[in-house]
Amino acid sequence: MWHPRCFRRCYLDREPIEPGRALAEGEQHHQVTHWETLPEREMGESVKRGYSLFMNTQQMRTSGKVNNGMNCTNCHLGGGSVADAAPMWAAFVSYPAYRSKNKRVNTFQDRLQGCFLYSMNAEGGKPPEVTSQEILDLNAYSYWLSFGVAVDNNLPGRGFGHISEPELAPDYERGQQAYQENCAVCHSEDGQGRKVADRYVFPPLWGPDSFNWGAGMHKVNTAAAFIKHNMPLGQGGSLSDQQAWDIALFMDSHERPQDPRYDGILVKLKKVIMATTAIW
Ligand code: HEC
Numbered sequence: 001m002w003h004p005r006c007f008r009r010c011y012l013d014r015e016p017i018e019p020g021r022a023l024a025e026g027e028q029h030h031q032v033t034h035w036e037t038l039p040e041r042e043m044g045e046s047v048k049r050g051y052s053l054f055m056n057t058q059q060m061r062t063s064g065k066v067n068n069g070m071n072c073t074n075c076h077l078g079g080g081s082v083a084d085a086a087p088m089w090a091a092f093v094s095y096p097a098y099r100s101k102n103k104r105v106n107t108f109q110d111r112l113q114g115c116f117l118y119s120m121n122a123e124g125g126k127p128p129e130v131t132s133q134e135i136l137d138l139n140a141y142s143y144w145l146s147f148g149v150a151v152d153n154n155l156p157g158r159g160f161g162h163i164s165e166p167e168l169a170p171d172y173e174r175g176q177q178a179y180q181e182n183c184a185v186c187h188s189e190d191g192q193g194r195k196v197a198d199r200y201v202f203p204p205l206w207g208p209d210s211f212n213w214g215a216g217m218h219k220v221n222t223a224a225a226f227i228k229h230n231m232p233l234g235q236g237g238s239l240s241d242q243q244a245w246d247i248a249l250f251m252d253s254h255e256r257p258q259d260p261r262y263d264g265i266l267v268k269l270k271k272v273i274m275a276t277t278a279i280w
C-alpha cells in the first residue's frame with residue numbers, strides 16, 4: 001500500500017524539528033526546577049495558570065481556540081518537561097528561528113500559536129492573540145521550566161529524538177497489526193481514545209477530536225520519532241524503528257480535521273487521494 005510519491009511528500013519534503021545533539025558523556029538532560037522555586041506574586045500566578053492550561057487545555061474549549069479533545073501535555077509529555085517529547089525548556093531557548101513552513105523568523109510565541117492552530121485545531125484557523133492572557137501564561141510557564149538553560153537551539157532532548165530511516169518502506173498493513181498489538185489497549189481499536197465522564201484519559205489518534213492535517217504529528221517522520229521514543233506510554237524505546245514507522249504511517253492515514261490553510265478544492269482532492277490509496 002506504499003505510494004512512493006506520497007511517501008516522499010509525507011516525510012522527505014517537510015521540515016521537522018531536528019532532534020537536539022546527543023548527550024555528552026556524563027551530561028544530563030535539563031532538570032526542571034521545583035515548585036518551591038515558583039516566583040512570588042503576579043509572575044508566580046502566571047506560571048501556575050500556564051501550567052494549568054498546559055495540562056488541561058480543554059478549559060479553553062468554550063473559546064473555540066481549542067476545537068478538539070487534545071491537551072498540550074498529550075504530546076509534550078509531563079507538562080512539557082520530558083526529554084524527546086518536545087520539552088518546553090528546549091524549545092524556549094531555541095527561538096527566534098527561521099522556518100520554511102511560514103517563510104519567516106518565528107518567535108516562541110509564534111510556535112505556541114502554531115500548536116493552537118494545528119495540534120489544537122483552533123476554530124476558523126484563529127489561534128489566541130500573541131498578547132492574550134493564555135499565550136502570556138504559557139510563555140511564563142515555559143520560561144520557568146527553562147530556568148538555568150543557556151540559549152541554544154540544539155539542546156539534547158529537544159524535539160522527539162532521533163529515528164533512523166526505515167529499512168523497508170513504511171507499510172499500512174504491518175502498521176495496522178502492530179497498532180492493534182501495542183496501542184489499541186489504550187487508544188482503542190478505532191483510534192478514538194477512551195473517555196471517562198467526558199474527559200479523555202487516553203487521547204484520540206485520529207478522527208474529529210484529534211490534531212488536524214497541518215499538525216507536526218501528521219508528518220510521518222515526526223510521528224515515527226515520537227512513537228519510537230515515547231509509546232507505548234511508559235515503555236518508550238521498546239518498538240523497533242521499523243514498527244514505529246509502520247504505525248506512524250497507519251496512524252496518519254486516517255481522517256482527521258482538515259488543515260485550515262487548505263480550501264475546499266484541496267479538501268476534496270485529498271479525500272479522493274485517501275479513498276484511492278488509503279494512505280497520506
Ligand atoms: C498532537 C500533538 C501535539 C499537541 C496536542 C501539542 N503539540 Fe506542540 N508540537 C507538536 C509537534 C509534533 C511539534 C513539532 C512541530 C513540527 O515539527 O512542525 C510541536 C512543537 C511545539 C513547539 C516548538 C517546539 C520546539 O522545540 O521548537 C512548542 C513551543 C509547542 N509545540 C507548544 C505547544 C503547546 C503550548 C500546546 C498546547 C496549546 C501544544 N504544543 C500542543 C505536537 C503537539
Ligand code: HEC
Nearest residue numbers: 073074075182183186201202203204205227231232233247
Ligand atoms: C498504556 C496506555 C498507552 C499505550 C499502550 C499507548 N499509549 Fe499513546 N498515549 C497514552 C497516553 C495516556 C497519552 C497522553 C499522555 C499524557 O497526556 O500524559 C498518549 C499519547 C499519545 C500520542 C499523542 C497524543 C495524540 O492523541 O495524538 C500519540 C500519537 C500516541 N500516544 C500514540 C501511541 C501509539 C502509536 C501507541 C502504540 C505504539 C501508543 N500510543 C500506546 C497512553 C498509551
